[in-house]
Amino acid sequence: MAAALVRPSCTVTNDSSKFITPPIRRDGIQYNQIYYTRLHEMKDVSMKSAQRKWGSDTVFRNLKDLEPGLACVVIGTLFKEMSLRPSTIKQISDNQRLLPYPPKGKLSSSTDKIFLEDYSQRVILSNLSDNTALTTGMIVAVKGVQNADGNFEVSDYCLPGMPLKNDPLPSLNNDRYVAIVSGLMVGSDWSDQWAIQQLVDYLTGQLGGVHDNDMLSNIVKVIIAGNSIGSVQSNKSSDKVKYSAKNYCAHSIQSVEELDVTLSQLSSSVPVALMPGTYDPANKQLPQQPLHHCMFPKSAKYDNFKSVTNPYSCTIEGHKFIGTCGENIESMSCCTIGMDSLELLELTLMSSHVAPTAPDILCCYPFSNADPFIMDDCPHVYFAGNQPKFQSKLVTGDDGQKVLLICVPSFNSTHSLALINLRTLACTPLTFATTATRLIENKDTQNNIETENVLMTETISDIDDEDY
């Protein structure tokens, strides 16, 4: 009998303490504080980026010091006025029932107006050629001239760029893998329990042949990026509700118990980090707080099991990871036209901010002292879960930063997860094909897995398991 393979231990530090939020003050919620701190914290970075692009002799001005005819650069927060955006006042006047769901569908159209705001004023930006790639909340430096109308005619703009501080990639002697899976949707009407069980068995090394053992025994962390608990779709007619896309019932206790059993099997063998997602029973605002360990009595017994915040930031073997469960990308796609998930992820990286649309479109905690979504140091791996298909790209910055961008697909619809090799910083999708798979007819998801920029694709089928 072959000796049991031992999974190597690895150093994992949780850097998400800035995402743990205290209770909200009783005297009300104010969001203007976040915008002030965001502008202040990112002003230096934007200035450096603008000087790099347009020369160190560029003239910077505040909005209150603008003179007509003077070509200068202004740094401020963007505000995009979208006519398609649902208005709460309109809803109240129509006497409709309001539910706190985020608006779905495209909000951006060709009639959008863009404003630039700084500490004291706002100004309309005209002549902005490409406003489809900009959203509210981004800090930009715009170069142009104030014209006679009082509008600012833009000749060029510049985002803060990738965060400058970048620790060098540690070199590893052996392959170390991290698996990221999202959208398990345990307990929902359309979840495939067989595929989830296959996933757990495969990651714990009970499935697969001898050729898989090398890879499987070197998986040092599994990150579950949200939407692990599925909801049951109710049949209530909800034609009055405008904000929600589907009408969901409360989560059943049974789904949580099923997830707990699944996670306990996984945690017995490999370190697991569970992030709450949009449809999980956690707070709706970003950053979502960790799911309480009393919900998972079986899994919480293992040291391997960690319940973490929604934007999750950690360092695994010296590699910096940061990622969300996809809400930031979804809200960005509502506010932009013609960009797919990977391009949006790159756009957030180039703005040095994980969720620029918070708190305008994306529900967010009213921070006042600091904006924790600002990326201070450059991550090595930046992921977003619950995307329609797998995509990955290695981006290099001007200062030699290397970031691996990953769009993790929703396991529920694609039965695949992302596997990252820390030694080579390459990412591959792993797909589980089961004979009991029902074809989920959803026009948003594709059945083919995106294979661009990927070294290899593995497909694991249950028919080939002879050892099982």
Added chain:
Amino acid sequence: MASVGKQTKLNFTATRPRPVIKKEAPSFHRPITTDQTKTVEQVEAELNILRQFDLNLKYGPCLGMSRLERWERAQRFGLSPPVEVRNIVMSNHGNTLYSECLWFGERGLV
């Protein structure tokens, strides 16, 4: 003209004596001096300094934060907020008139 006939006097007295509760005026209408050595003018001057700090846009919006938090944030950002603001707030610890912004407690604003 004198009234003709007997007028019955209607008795409107309350069925039970109601206790009289003296309500304190809200604290932002009059300055509360815990320190007896200060005059009203001195207290008003201190509060004025604090209000000017609240309204100064350089340090950001004042609603939603306590004055000390806002002062410490301004300090961290390198804006050199006036030290006397911090001294006044710290010496009147626990008094919301000093520790919170001037719109604190106003109904309809928060």
